[in-house]
Amino acid sequence: MLFYDCSTAPNPRRARMFIAEKGVEVESRDISIAKGEQLQPAFRAVNSRATIPVLVTDEGTVLTENLGIAAYLEARFPEPPLMGRSADEKGLVLMWNAIAEQQGGAPVADALRNGHPAFKDRAIPGPANHAQIPELAQRGVARVAQFFDLLEERLNESPFIACDHFTLADISTFVFVDFARVIKMRVPEGNTATRAWYEAIKARPSAQI
Amino acid sequence: MLFYDCSTAPNPRRARMFIAEKGVEVESRDISIAKGEQLQPAFRAVNSRATIPVLVTDEGTVLTENLGIAAYLEARFPEPPLMGRSADEKGLVLMWNAIAEQQGGAPVADALRNGHPAFKDRAIPGPANHAQIPELAQRGVARVAQFFDLLEERLNESPFIACDHFTLADISTFVFVDFARVIKMRVPEGNTATRAWYEAIKARPSAQI
Structure with missing residues (x-):
């Protein structure tokens, strides 16, 4: 491979x-x-x-x-399972992965690509150029704040994003939360469940490479 | 259920x-x-x-x-398989489903939600209101045209979107292509592979309900 x-x-x-x-x-x-x-x-x-x-x-x-x-x-390579064991878990993993992409990854990308000079005319990945839209950068920032609230609510009811163990949904969410630093956004100090979860994922060997 | x-x-x-x-x-x-x-x-x-x-x-x-x-x-309910049989097919189905969502579904939604008066302040689904961004509606229209080109290229090399049989990726793509009518966009007449595929999916009983 x-x-x-x-x-x-x-x-x-x-x-x-x-x-x-x-x-x-x-x-x-x-x-x-x-x-x-x-x-x-x-x-x-x-x-x-x-x-x-x-x-x-x-x-x-x-x-x-x-x-x-x-x-x-x-x-x-089914082991360790990262996309759910039971049918319910498989559903929850792809559901939370989709929520992380749409409500976390997309707004961070909107804010970065429409706001940073390095992405001039590169507001969308791929071969075609697209002009930046400054209003979309602002909207991205507002949505990332809402995403942090959503995560705190979720992690107050579940030890991991999708279910009771580490999955793909934790990987996606962790990477987007970490990458939000490029738009100067961090998990608020009061969001203690999210901060504990973030530190735990950050300590995994897979997060070091 | x-x-x-x-x-x-x-x-x-x-x-x-x-x-x-x-x-x-x-x-x-x-x-x-x-x-x-x-x-x-x-x-x-x-x-x-x-x-x-x-x-x-x-x-x-x-x-x-x-x-x-x-x-x-x-x-x-594994039968009929709609998300791939082999590992390679499973990868291709979720890959093409993601491409359809990002390059087809998202631009159609951008164009509709940021351009139509019925979605005033409802530019993003969910509980929070977000103002419309007219430039984003324009960008959506341009990107849908690019998506139609991408589909034609793909359907000239494959009978279905992801692999050699009907899958989830065909469902998502078909629904987005069909829904593009709300922003007055249709598959161009010259895109014969896409039009033949579209008519075949449209004739399935699942597309009638």
Whole structure:
């Protein structure tokens, strides 16, 4: 298997953590978004949509998107289960992963890509350029604050995001919460359940790499 | 099982099609987004995040988000498989489903919710109000055109969106393509592979309900 990574971006980090939690050995290549390598012909020949992460399977299948990579690895390497054991758990993991993507990851990306000069005309990942929309950056910041409230409510009723053990939903949520630093947002001090959960995930070996 | 549906909205339709393709009998309740019923206390007691669809399992687990509902049903009712047979297929289904959500569903929603007077201050689903951003509506329209190109390229190399048979990725893509009518966008006449695929999915019994 061949894994195309990017050390500075949140979405490749999610896949990197998932692979590490599975204990799977992969060959890795780093693609520098800072240098625009994802838009160069060499990488576009791997993924024409110019997004990272990418996992090329032993069968040669090119998988992009975190869920594509996770679903493949979960089926091939079932232990430890990261996408739920029972049917109810499997539902809860993908449900909370979707909530984290839509209400955490998307607003952080909206705020960064529409507000930071480094992303001028790159408001959306992929081959096509799109102009920044400053109002969308503001909306992103407001929504991330709401996301932190939602997490605190959830983590007051559950030890992990989706169910009673660590899953893909914790990986996605942790990476988005951590990445919110780029828009200068941190979990509020009073959100004690979230802060305890965050420190616990941060201490895992998969979060160090 | 109890299914909370909404006859006018695309995301509940995705879950409705998935349930129909599985041949599972569920009790349904319609929640009218037009009347704002998703924001009323009666429904907020079911899903505090005020989104539809919702499936309440026989164990009482409350599942929201299409992927939460699909993952549960796929595990409980494996036949017919709608989320892939092999590991590679499972990866491809969730990969293409994610592409359809981000590059098809999200731009259509951006265009509708930021451009139509009926969604004033309701630019994002859920309990919190957010003002419309007209520039985002324009960007949505431009991105849907790019999505149609992407689909045509994909359907020239594959009979279905994810692999060689009908899956969840076809359901999501079909519903978003169909719903693009609300922003007055249709698959271009020259996109013959997409139009043939669209007509084939539209003829399935699950697309009639």
